[in-house]
Amino acid sequence: MLKDRGVDVIFGIPGVHNQEMYRGIEEAGIIHVLARHEQGAGFMADGYARATGKPGVAYVISGPGLCNIMTPMGQAYSDSVPMLVISSVLDETEAKRGQLHQMKDQEGAAAAVCDWSVTARTAEASYQLIDRALMQMETGVPSPKHIQVPIAQLEARADAAASRPVDWPVCPEPAPLHCTTLTEQLNAAKRPLFIFGGGASRNVSRWLPHFLRMNAASFTTYAGRGIIPDDSPLHFGATLARAGSADVIASADLVVAVGTRLSEVDLWRDHLGHKAPMVRIDLDHETLSDRHRPETRILADASAHLTESLTAIPDEKQTTWTTKEVAEARARWHMEINTERPGILPVADALKEAAPANTMFYSDMTQFAYAAKEVYPMDRPGHWHHPYGFGTLGYALPAAIGGKIGVGDQPVIAILGDYGFQYTVQELAVAVEMELTLPIIIWDNGKLGEIEDSMVRAQIAPNAVIQRNPDFLKLAEAYGAAAAEPTDLDQFKSAIQTALQTKGPTVIRIKSDIALTNS
Known part of the structure; x- marks a missing residue:
């Protein structure tokens, strides 16, 4: 049914509780992307949706699987991103306690971070709810939806869904609005x-x-x-x-x-x-x-x-x-930004020189992105994606993976801070596994720089803002990715261009003072 409705990719992780959802995926001709964490699967679905305009679909198990994807669901809800999360759910939770993956109210928990969360108790109900979700994403305000199916229903035999309507998806020309x-x-x-x-x-x-x-x-x-x-x-x-x-x-x-x-x-x-x-x-x-x-x-x-x-x-x-x-x-505001965040704008200029015009960017909650999203010149919409509303760390890497899967040969670049990268670093394995050409820029200042600055402004002695980083290059190589550590802006531009020609992802670590130490 999903293939018939235009779904080509599903992001997720199989488990005993949702394994029946995987029966027939290959026969349907759908690609399944195995994330390393449900949070990564959700961000990949988000990135895919932003890149393509199509709903991002994710499969998760009951209990912890759904809890893990709730952060991406909240991000998609805040930024109006179409995402369909389909999960399993225990058949009964009131009379029987101590079950694997048990939650008190799984449907209600998911409802807190998406447009709606419902339980499909029959095959026909699941088909109707999926059509409702996809239709609303196409014709209304895009937002994530959650449908859960009891395990016994997933294991039961069922008639096939009806074929999609001839006018699917619904994209009618608007009637005159008399403006x-x-x-x-x-x-x-x-x-x-x-x-x-x-x-x-x-x-x-x-x-x-x-x-x-x-x-x-x-x-x-x-x-x-x-x-x-x-x-x-x-x-x-x-x-x-x-x-x-x-x-x-x-x-x-x-x-x-x-x-x-x-x-x-x-x-x-x-x-x-x-x-x-x-x-x-x-x-x-x-x-x-x-x-x-x-x-x-x-x-x-x-x-x-x-x-x-x-x-x-x-x-x-x-x-x-x-x-x-x-x-x-x-010009006045450009100088303000340069004063507030010294050393960032020259790096953004270098990135602009190195990246092709149609590059799609995915940025994380990091100081480089905070400055760049105010000044980096864009000549087309929908090509710089950021966790604006919910503000989730660890967004950019898995979202860029989903985006790259969605746009194919079009160049995609991920931009993360050294701290946020470690939230979802395990998804680097997915990019390696799928041989995605993906430059991954790590802005390394060895600390939570934005939080430190905020504490100082509030006259709080900075606390818990310094972390010990791993060797990012060796970490990248351990995953099977390429790695580079440019020490000046010319090397940085060269590293970007090389990464865009390399099969598989490239981690590019740059120190936050790269422009200042070489000026």
Whole structure:
């Protein structure tokens, strides 16, 4: 059934309690990727989904298997990533205690970190629930779902599922939306400002030429990077977290936020800063009724609504935004970032020179990524993935593995800190096993640098922030991966280019002072 619905890859780990889910996988023509930990399987499914736009599917056992994948499920829920987790569950848990993998409420535990968690007690129910999950991921706000099947049902005989509908997946052309409200407000505005989030990344080519003709200014969230080309003269970039962005936003006479929650991790302040009327365009009812209180709420697909609204304005629009004020603001914020995080931006520049234009990046919670995701220029959406909302360490390596499996020959690079790498280092074995060409950059400062800095700012004596690292190169070689340790930026660029031509993964360890010691 899953193959019939377009599923080509399943990430997971087999166990006695879910082994029946593995019967027939090869006959169906589905690739199963054996993770080394259920957390890795979940992050791989997340990375695959972000890279391909298709749901990432994961198989886990009952009890600890489900608990282990709950962190990736929470990450996918916070970042609106389509993931389907299918697990086994014990047949009965109330009258019989002490069973292997027993939990009090497995369905309820999973429900805390995903859109919904349900139990399929018959084969027909499982088929219907899978179709419901896939349909909702395709037509609504993408989010993870969990379906659990009692072991006795997994072992029982069952009729095959019905074939997929002829119109599967459902991607209908949107009906006319009659976007007069937004068009009228844009026509009247002299200083319109757009903020684009990850929810606006579909079918950008349909509306982007019309948007550029508007001469409106723009920001993106981190997840929305690349929606507006970074070199567009009226684009402020992914700099909403800069304190000065509030003043820029306050100067607009109309703010249009598209496909974004404008969440804490987008702004790092309580208020966006706008004084003008706000328009929100989103598929998420919660977003349209959040603390930002927009004057105009539009429940619609972002691409469809923008296409119809912007094409209704046929002529180039004159606004009061100037390329000079945008360039000056970006230069000022660039200097702020360089001062806050010395030595990182030159490394990001070197990475940009070494990586092909269509490279897909997966970054972890590390200081290098914190700086790079504000300044690294992106010319296309959906090509820099990060654990934005939940903020999970250990995300990048398994997510990059899933992404690389999804995109095939397209270049993929993982970026991790020395501490976060060790959360999921065991998944390096998967990349080796599958011979994935994957540069894995480890930003090594020998400590939890961001936490140390935060403690110092809070006038707390830094505690428990220094760790003893292994020899990352020998560790990589023990797994069967290539390894490199460049000592200057030219060597770093060369190591990236070599890794992109190497069969199998390459661990590239760079010290956090690489740019400072060679300047």
